[in-house]
Amino acid sequence: MPACAEPGEPVIEPHTTMDDIKAAVRRYIEDNFIMGAGGAALADSDSFLEHHVLDSTGFLELIGHLEETYGIKVLDDEMVPENLDSLESVARFVANKRAA
């Protein structure tokens, strides 16, 4: 049963895996940015920038979502494409931050 969180608190189980994160972020991206519009499905390693899924405002939305959902704080120097520009990199980055 999911943990009961206070409003504003992260609702992610402690044992969340990288695959869980990837799937959840994919759902978030699909619901909020792709919004059911047609086009090829996003592969795990596809660049959000190159595929025009996210612009700079979109990245800020994604960062806000990650901070709120996973209870992490994304530092200024972590706001780089290597950490945030694909489902794979986001999942790795979030998992590492949670493990730290």
Next chain:
Amino acid sequence: MAATLPLPGPHALQYDALSEADRIARWMVETLARRLHRRGLVVAISGGIDSSVCAALAVRAVGAAKVFGLLMPERDSSDFSTRRGRQLAQHLGIAHEVFDIAPALEALGCYRQRDEAIRRVFPAYGEGWKNKIVIAGGTDGGINYFKLVVAEPGGVQHEARLPLKEYLQIVAATNFKQRVRKTMDYFHADRLNYAVVGTPNRLEYDQGFFVKVGDGAADLKPIAHLYKTQVYAMARALGLPEEICSATPTTDTYTLAQGQDEFYFALPYAQMDVALWSLNHGVPAADLARALGIDEARAARVYADIEAKRRAARYLHAAAETIEPVGPPAP
């Protein structure tokens, strides 16, 4: 052995400014008479280089008697802006009006909405404090984001990354300034049966440094093809007052002094011009790096940043979408 191409640089932006001024003036008359069917030109004068050159070009095109200048300071404008604007209007001999838009902005909630968002980041922010927004990330290879900088009345500065919600609210609130000014432009244009001159230079037009339905709205944009360096050269060629020719570009939108390069562009304008020119002319990043005295990776990031802003600017330039073309059938 292949000849070494000269490096890009300010020389690439050199041109015969007076001939270009004449070409633009002819185009303005032609456009006004044959396409817009209006009798004169309204120019909002900020005191900066772009609007000053546009006003001078308008006068060159249709004569001072058919140009109306508007100076629209608000609470956060610098006094220098209005002083330089008046000086220009007098220099050009055009009819002009100074209209304080602060009461309209106050009524719309511009300052209140902005300050509320700032206080969510810096709760102590209040009377006598100053603010500005600074761009970061993009040219360091990161994702572009914005920092809020505030200064206490005593001058002590604080800085924090802006969360998205607060960033959007501050920008939305300050955009009232450009949109209220545009409302006044069109009031006078309608009253006089004139057309509205838009004043972006090439950097601003290409990179989306304008407010949609704000300073981005106009009937004609006579210097949208000129690099900023070329606009300065034209100001001198047209004999505009020295104080205007040597003015540093600022946004004049936030209360702390803020250069346009801090707010939006990756580099100071003279270097941005060279970078944009180089990208437009297929110059490799390595050559741009040598020309600007920066490393190649940074030059590549400058190119990437230009491309990213170009993509973002598409929305700003776009007219409203329709599901299919609407209008008379193609001949």
